[in-house]
Amino acid sequence: MRVLIIGSGGREHAITACVAKSKRVSRIYAAPGNAGIAELAECVDISVMDFEKQVAFAKDNDIDFVIVGPDDPLVAGCVDEFEKAGIPAFGPRKNAAIIEGSKAFSKDLMKKYGIPTAAYETFDDPDKAFEYLETADFPIVLKADGLALGKGVLICKDLEEAKAGVKEIMLDKHFGDAGNKLVIEEFMTGREVSVLAFCDGTTIKTMTSAQDHKRAKDGDQGLNTGGMGTFSPSPFYTKEIEEFCQKEIYEKTMAAMKAEGRDFVGTLFTGLMITEKGVKVLEFNARFGDPEAQVVLPRMKNDIIDVMEACIEGTLDKVELEFEDNAAVCVVLASEGYPVSYEKGFPIKGLEQFKDRDGYYVFHAGTKMLSGEIVTNGGRVLGITAKGENLVKARANAYEAAKWIDFDNKYMRNDIGKAIDEQ
Numbered sequence: 001m002r003v004l005i006i007g008s009g010g011r012e013h014a015i016t017a018c019v020a021k022s023k024r025v026s027r028i029y030a031a032p033g034n035a036g037i038a039e040l041a042e043c044v045d046i047s048v049m050d051f052e053k054q055v056a057f058a059k060d061n062d063i064d065f066v067i068v069g070p071d072d073p074l075v076a077g078c079v080d081e082f083e084k085a086g087i088p089a090f091g092p093r094k095n096a097a098i099i100e101g102s103k104a105f106s107k108d109l110m111k112k113y114g115i116p117t118a119a120y121e122t123f124d125d126p127d128k129a130f131e132y133l134e135t136a137d138f139p140i141v142l143k144a145d146g147l148a149l150g151k152g153v154l155i156c157k158d159l160e161e162a163k164a165g166v167k168e169i170m171l172d173k174h175f176g177d178a179g180n181k182l183v184i185e186e187f188m189t190g191r192e193v194s195v196l197a198f199c200d201g202t203t204i205k206t207m208t209s210a211q212d213h214k215r216a217k218d219g220d221q222g223l224n225t226g227g228m229g230t231f232s233p234s235p236f237y238t239k240e241i242e243e244f245c246q247k248e249i250y251e252k253t254m255a256a257m258k259a260e261g262r263d264f265v266g267t268l269f270t271g272l273m274i275t276e277k278g279v280k281v282l283e284f285n286a287r288f289g290d291p292e293a294q295v296v297l298p299r300m301k302n303d304i305i306d307v308m309e310a311c312i313e314g315t316l317d318k319v320e321l322e323f324e325d326n327a328a329v330c331v332v333l334a335s336e337g338y339p340v341s342y343e344k345g346f347p348i349k350g351l352e353q354f355k356d357r358d359g360y361y362v363f364h365a366g367t368k369m370l371s372g373e374i375v376t377n378g379g380r381v382l383g384i385t386a387k388g389e390n391l392v393k394a395r396a397n398a399y400e401a402a403k404w405i406d407f408d409n410k411y412m413r414n415d416i417g418k419a420i421d422e423q
Helices: 010-020 051-060 071-076 078-084 094-101 103-113 126-133 159-171 239-259 293-299 304-313 391-402
Strands: 002-007 027-032 065-068 120-123 140-144 153-156 182-186 191-200 204-206 215-217 221-224 229-232 265-275 278-285 327-335 360-364 367-370 373-376 380-388
Touching (some): 002 010, 027 051, 051 078, 094 265, 094 278, 103 182, 103 278, 126 159, 140 159, 153 159, 159 182, 204 239, 229 293, 229 391, 360 391
Parallel strands (some): 002 027
Antiparallel strands (some): 140 182, 191 265, 229 327
């Protein structure tokens, strides 16, 4: 089988590594890929948003199966284009990917079908938003409606901060057209948990749980990022909570999307908040989380191609997902200054340390090959993942492995999974 993977980040590197383990796969291509993915696949210089070139490449190279990684192409209808060409593609169609593409849509869906989530209001007029804030309780959460690279969420502690946030999102268009509409949501406190699930439009099967660290700095300080590190499984996601979520969130969401004529086929990411008043949905994403995929996929025992095919063919109910009885921690090595401004092009040393080391992974997120050496090419540069028999050991292994890598302006949080030690 010849597989084409769309994307260029750490998530796509984790997916590629998983696909490379499949005995059914003879050749992997990535569009556009990155320097790490290039060790497992042939990278082709095609943008994630150039569907015409992607489809033409797939036809010319007898591609049997396509996996679409990032949110932007999914929301824009990448899977639909491959389906029109008769090429099987894993990921939700455009009409289902809206569950991530519009926060207003997903909040309205949850309200309509009784899926637990935070109280909210939606605005497309900034003046109405300002007016609403005058009577709101604080802290409060502002969310740009559209896609904003995981950064379109502001937590505002008072009225002044909230008004500045509305201006930033709706008037200054800091997140572009994503801010044409705004969701204002109650602030929830508790433990955050991320759960990825395979879906075939009817059946939903969850993977092992994970927990992300969004803020740029230690102690959950600083700006929101695309994710500074993760651990899996989450000790806070108990059997009791899992059973509640399966019935009241996951299955209800699948049924709701089907009822709306938007059958969801692909990977559904559910961000959960475990509050004093029960579990509520923070957000839905229409793809593997990043960096969550970097701790979940290395623990999966199944052949990922078998599972993805079952999703497309509507036979997921016949698949039993299996994960290793261990733990994994990912520490993101970023460029100093991320997520605002940072320099690129610094040589990366120490990558060879990961060769032939069982249980250790270096997933490339922002790298490229320049004059024969791998250099930094983004805010999040690498995801250093390590497994261990439990979370405490996996965390120690990940931080030890993070020392093997060096580049100018290297930055990382030092408290990924610290909550584990406090258990």
